[in-house]
Amino acid sequence: MRTALVIGTGLIGTSAALALAGRGVTVHLRDHDTTRARTAAALGAGTDEAPEGPVDLALIAVPPTHVAGTLAEAMRAGAAHGYLDVASVKGGPQRELAALGLDLSSYIGTHPMAGKERSGPLAATADLFEGRPWVLTPTSDTDTEVLNLALELVALCRAVPVVMDADAHDRAVALVSHTPQLLSSMVAARLEGADDTAVRLCGQGIRDVTRIAASEPAMWVEILSANAGPVADVLAGVAADLEATVESLRALQSADEAKRDGGTAGVADVLRRGNAGRSRIPGKHGAAPAAYEVVAVLVSDQPGELARIFADAGRAGVNVEDVRIEHATGQQAGLVQVMVDPAAAPVLAAALRERGWSIRQ
Ligand SMILES: NC(=O)C1=CN([C@@H]2O[C@H](COP(=O)(O)OP(=O)(O)OC[C@H]3O[C@@H](n4cnc5c(N)ncnc54)[C@H](O)[C@@H]3O)[C@@H](O)[C@H]2O)C=CC1
Ligand SMILES: O=C(O)C(=O)Cc1ccc(O)cc1
Numbered sequence: 229m230r231t232a233l234v235i236g237t238g239l240i241g242t243s244a245a246l247a248l249a250g251r252g253v254t255v256h257l258r259d260h261d262t263t264r265a266r267t268a269a270a271l272g273a274g275t276d277e278a279p280e281g282p283v284d285l286a287l288i289a290v291p292p293t294h295v296a297g298t299l300a301e302a303m304r305a306g307a308a309h310g311y312l313d314v315a316s317v318k319g320g321p322q323r324e325l326a327a328l329g330l331d332l333s334s335y336i337g338t339h340p341m342a343g344k345e346r347s348g349p350l351a352a353t354a355d356l357f358e359g360r361p362w363v364l365t366p367t368s369d370t371d372t373e374v375l376n377l378a379l380e381l382v383a384l385c386r387a388v389p390v391v392m393d394a395d396a397h398d399r400a401v402a403l404v405s406h407t408p409q410l411l412s413s414m415v416a417a418r419l420e421g422a423d424d425t426a427v428r429l430c431g432q433g434i435r436d437v438t439r440i441a442a443s444e445p446a447m448w449v450e451i452l453s454a455n456a457g458p459v460a461d462v463l464a465g466v467a468a469d470l471e472a473t474v475e476s477l478r479a480l481q482s483a484d485e486a487k488r489d490g491g492t493a494g495v496a497d498v499l500r501r502g503n504a505g506r507s508r509i510p511g512k513h514g515a516a517p518a519a520y521e522v523v524a525v526l527v528s529d530q531p532g533e534l535a536r537i538f539a540d541a542g543r544a545g546v547n548v549e550d551v552r553i554e555h556a557t558g559q560q561a562g563l564v565q566v567m568v569d570p571a572a573a574p575v576l577a578a579a580l581r582e583r584g585w586s587i588r589q
Contacts, residue, residue, distance in 0.1 A: 229253055229380050231283040233307055235298055237268035239344060240314050241289030242352035245273035247385040250354050256283065268349040282306055285377045288313040291447055292454045296324035303330055310374035311335045312381070316401060317454035318365050318394035336378045337365040337394060339401070340387060345442040355386070362387035365394040402458035409440055409448055410463065416441035473498055520549050521573035522565045526586040529560040537564060537580070544579035546572045563588060 232248055234241045237259040245255045245268060255274030259265040265276040286308035290298050292315040299311055311334055315321055318337045325332060342360035344351055362382045366375050382389045392400070416438040419427055452459055476494025479487045527533040534551075541548050550567040568576055577587050 229284045229377060229384070231279060231285075232256070232274075232381075233258065233279055233283045233286040233302075234268075234274070235259070235286060235288050235302060236290035236294075237265045237273070237349050238289060239347045239349070239351045240340065240356075241287065242268040242271065242273050242349040243354065243356040244287055244289065244314070244340075244381070244385055246271065246352060246354035247357065248381070249274050251384050253384065264349055268352070271349060271352065273349070273352070279307075283308045284310065285381060286311045287381070288315075291315075291450045292317050292321060293450050295321045296328060299325060299335065300328050300330055303334070309334065310371070310377040312338045312374075312378050314338055314340055315454075316405070316451045317398055318363075319398045320454045322365070322367070322394050332367070332369045333371045334374055336370050336374050338378055338382075339363040339365075339397065340385070341401075341405070342387070345440050347444045347447060357382075357385040357387040360387050361390045363390050363392050363397050365392055365397055367394075398455050399458045399461075402455055402462050406452060406455055406459045407462040407466065409443065410452070410459070411466065412438050412441040469498060520567040521570040522567055523573055523576050523580065524588040525564045525566060525580060526588055527562055527564050529562060534564065537566065537585070540580055540583050540585070541566065541568075541576055544576055546576040546579070 229248075231254045232245075233256045234245045235258045237245065237257045241257075241259075245257060249255045249272060256279045257265040257268045257274045257276045258278070259268075262276070268274070269276040286302050288295055288298050288302070288311065290313075295313045295315045299313060302308065303311060313321060315337075316339060318339060322337050325335065340357050340360060340362045342357050342362075344356070362385070364375070364378055364382070366378075379389055415434070419430075419434075419438075472494060476491040476498075479491030479494070482488055482491070525537055527537070534553075538548060546568055548566055548568060552565040552567075554563040554565065566576065581587055
């Protein structure tokens with residue numbers, strides 16, 4: 229890909245533009261609020277001048293309800309060879325586009341699973357998508373060339389492509405993104421009228437749970453409206469848990485011992501299921517990003533081993549990007565997977581061998 233047009237230079241559009249521009253793509257920036265396109269250009273995301281002819285790929289990064297109209301306008305103007313959008317909901321926009329009677333062979337719906345509670349170009353960063361899933365929802369209409377352009381964009385943003393059906397995507401994000409947004413807002417809403425003395429006690433737990441409650445309401449009204457059915461289905465399950473937990477807590481206050489035991493079991497059950505669900509969440513990068521190479525080091529299970537590896541890596545001038553530890557069950561040993569830039573991997577392996585470490589390929 230040599231040229232791109234980003235329409236909607238907010239958080240997502242400007243972040244993608246910064247990544248593309250940083251990797252040599254000529255990026256044109258457009259926003260109906262021209263100061264936003266100018267701000268993105270000033271940040272180094274590209275130029276706010278219009279392209280002279282069709283670009284390779286147009287990336288539509290406007291709020292979900294504006295996607296179909298913005299795409300239709302760009303397609304009718306012949307702005308690009310391929311078009312994609314990044315809206316958080318996929319089924320609705322896809323159906324709206326089909327209803328407009330457009331040729332959908334040059335379009336692919338996508339959704340980067342990365343964001344922030346802040347919006348606008350000033351919140352954008354070139355590394356926003358690194359190691360994060362980026363969902364692609366091609367249909368039988370999608371041209372292979374357009375799918376390839378989208379895959380190239382995902383690779384340039386250092387994200388991990390995931391292909392899904394649009395409706396399956398919408399049900400999945402209802403569970404992992406849209407319902408959590410509502411629940412975070414609901415927990416934070418309890419604080420609105422709370423006593424100052426109570427609010428003063430806020431610690432890390434409530435800060436973690438309410439981080440995304442700071443998100444832009446207008447954008448989320450749009451997202452939730454476009455995915456209302458699947459979100460209501462997940463929330464109904466949460467409501468059943470809430471009701472059962474209220475009953476368990478009331479039972480804990482009962483004079484009847486059997487009722488109190490039932491209450492304890494109910495509370496323990498929801499906490500246990502929470503542990504089980506939490507343990508299924510993949511690490512930030514899901515799997516080691518292809519950009520890193522693993523140097524596996526065998527260590528004995530004794531204090532200070534990790535610190536020694538990091539110190540030796542530092543001495544060799546190698547930056548450790550990530551680290552994972554595999555514990556050998558029943559043995560006093562483990563395998564430390566040190567993830568580094570591919571060019572640095574042989575340097576690190578040699579340096580660690582020289583200092584007596586046992587390296588596994
Ligand atoms: N915020 C997040 O965490 C994520 C958002 N998304 C999706 O990305 C899209 C953009 O979201 P953000 O960048 O967060 O929003 P944002 O509010 O930061 O940026 C949206 C931009 O679109 C512009 N815009 C609105 N209508 C337009 C139109 N008709 N023509 C040209 N520009 C127009 C606005 O002026 C604004 O600059 C949305 O569809 C959202 O669902 C996807 C992943 C994460
Ligand atoms: O803030 C976070 O952690 C997010 O991951 C936010 C997010 C918000 C909306 C999306 O469509 C995708 C991701």
